[in-house]
Amino acid sequence: MKMKRDSKPLIIGIAIILILIILVFVTNKKNNDTDTYEGMTDEEIEVTVKESVNEMKKNDLGGMGERDRIEYYISSFITSIENKQYEEAYEMLYEDFKKNYFPTFDKFKEYASTKFPTEISLNYTNIERNGTVYIVWADLSNPLGSKDSKIEMNFVVQENDLNDFDMSFKVI
Amino acid sequence: MRFTELRLKIKRILRKYGKLISAIFIIWAIIFLINLMLKNKENVPEATTTYEVHTSVIDSTASTPKSMQQPIEELINEYVGYCNEGNYQKAFNMLSEECRKYGFNNSVSDFMEHVLVKMPTPKKYAIQDYSNIKYGKTRLYIYEIKYTDDLLATGLTNSTYSYTSEKITFYESDDGLQMSAGDYVYYADIKSISENDYFKVDVVGKIVNYSIEKYKVILTNRSNYTVVVADGVENNEVILSLPNEVRKRSELGNIVLEPQKSTELIMTFPKFVDDGDTAKSLVFSSIRVMEKYSGVGEDIPEETIQSELDNAISKFSMEVAF
Numbered sequence: 001m002k003m004k005r006d007s008k009p010l011i012i013g014i015a016i017i018l019i020l021i022i023l024v025f026v027t028n029k030k031n032n033d034t035d036t037y038e039g040m041t042d043e044e045i046e047v048t049v050k051e052s053v054n055e056m057k058k059n060d061l062g063g064m065g066e067r068d069r070i071e072y073y074i075s076s077f078i079t080s081i082e083n084k085q086y087e088e089a090y091e092m093l094y095e096d097f098k099k100n101y102f103p104t105f106d107k108f109k110e111y112a113s114t115k116f117p118t119e120i121s122l123n124y125t126n127i128e129r130n131g132t133v134y135i136v137w138a139d140l141s142n143p144l145g146s147k148d149s150k151i152e153m154n155f156v157v158q159e160n161d162l163n164d165f166d167m168s169f170k171v172i
Numbered sequence: 173m174r175f176t177e178l179r180l181k182i183k184r185i186l187r188k189y190g191k192l193i194s195a196i197f198i199i200w201a202i203i204f205l206i207n208l209m210l211k212n213k214e215n216v217p218e219a220t221t222t223y224e225v226h227t228s229v230i231d232s233t234a235s236t237p238k239s240m241q242q243p244i245e246e247l248i249n250e251y252v253g254y255c256n257e258g259n260y261q262k263a264f265n266m267l268s269e270e271c272r273k274y275g276f277n278n279s280v281s282d283f284m285e286h287v288l289v290k291m292p293t294p295k296k297y298a299i300q301d302y303s304n305i306k307y308g309k310t311r312l313y314i315y316e317i318k319y320t321d322d323l324l325a326t327g328l329t330n331s332t333y334s335y336t337s338e339k340i341t342f343y344e345s346d347d348g349l350q351m352s353a354g355d356y357v358y359y360a361d362i363k364s365i366s367e368n369d370y371f372k373v374d375v376v377g378k379i380v381n382y383s384i385e386k387y388k389v390i391l392t393n394r395s396n397y398t399v400v401v402a403d404g405v406e407n408n409e410v411i412l413s414l415p416n417e418v419r420k421r422s423e424l425g426n427i428v429l430e431p432q433k434s435t436e437l438i439m440t441f442p443k444f445v446d447d448g449d450t451a452k453s454l455v456f457s458s459i460r461v462m463e464k465y466s467g468v469g470e471d472i473p474e475e476t477i478q479s480e481l482d483n484a485i486s487k488f489s490m491e492v493a494f
Contacts, residue, residue, distance in 0.1 A: 094325065
């Protein structure tokens, strides 16, 4: 049976519409997919939750400017020290920096627990960029301590991707 | 009856405009669905930065062609690698022939001296397209390279933030991508002469660096008297003339020629290669043919200097246009 020449464009148009409807359905389904923890072990749930938190952090960071992101990374490091989560802070440091100044975690823990104030107020004073490396000047002080508690410190940060960075600081 | 009339009317309209209505509906449906799909498309967050390696700092609308970007990055990486290893000969060989000749006098030790000023110890580096200019028919891509210590590895412990830098220029030639270092940009032949019975000025050519121009000049004293070109007695004795301003010579030394003598000099003037101006001429504004010349300085009395100047055989200016 021969297709009428006049109806050919109509059929092509309808075919395009059908393909687009399928694509809309697929993209919509992908966006609405949510994590389900059924049948997962505790460890698997922990990993999945961490991944979700990381994704959320990435989304938040994606909306920030580069200076805000760099300051966010430094704040994360300082908050970890303030909360005595030294291992988490140690993980943020650049490998060669660790080798040079804190070859063991215990050395870093000892340094961080004695050199940093227990309550930390962070005030960024300057930032410069050299290629992909950011150099940040900041004042650290104890808001409840004496006026002399201020420590001037440099942080060096390289952002590899959102929430993926290497960091070092001026050891004093 | 009315319903039948309406039905017939619609049928007539559909028969007449059916194809047009179908086409409009299909186009609308396609636009609507594409719009819906784009809305549903997952937005992948990106770490956006203002660091655009291959976009010129001087003119943000100019950038290096995509095809040249990777080769430039690879060349710089190789160059810095050789310098960090102390393999100066290999790094020197990477430079264009004219850069080796005019920038470093064909001397590896001159080049090594330059490298050791910029990189006394092995360095990390960062690059940035600084300026893109045209010289003749050739487009030149001038990059700034900043050398630093490994900042991440030290965190600036026991140090402060500092860097050294230089301009590295790239251009395409029949022999492929050419690279020049040490702020050297290009060499231009001038071969322009100005002369009279007493004196001859021959401007051979100029070496253009990023922030200075060096003119190779041959001066000849044709007279039997001492000729003074520059000794600090007059203002602006040697200047480079630009369309709207003049630049003073950077060198402070005196230029005095004994009778019938000739000398070859390099005269340096501050000028950025990307300032949009082109030098028009070299002006020697106060050439003095002296019957007697005792020189200048603290040990020569002012009166003597003035009296010798008053008795000069001739005093004139010369302009060598390019």
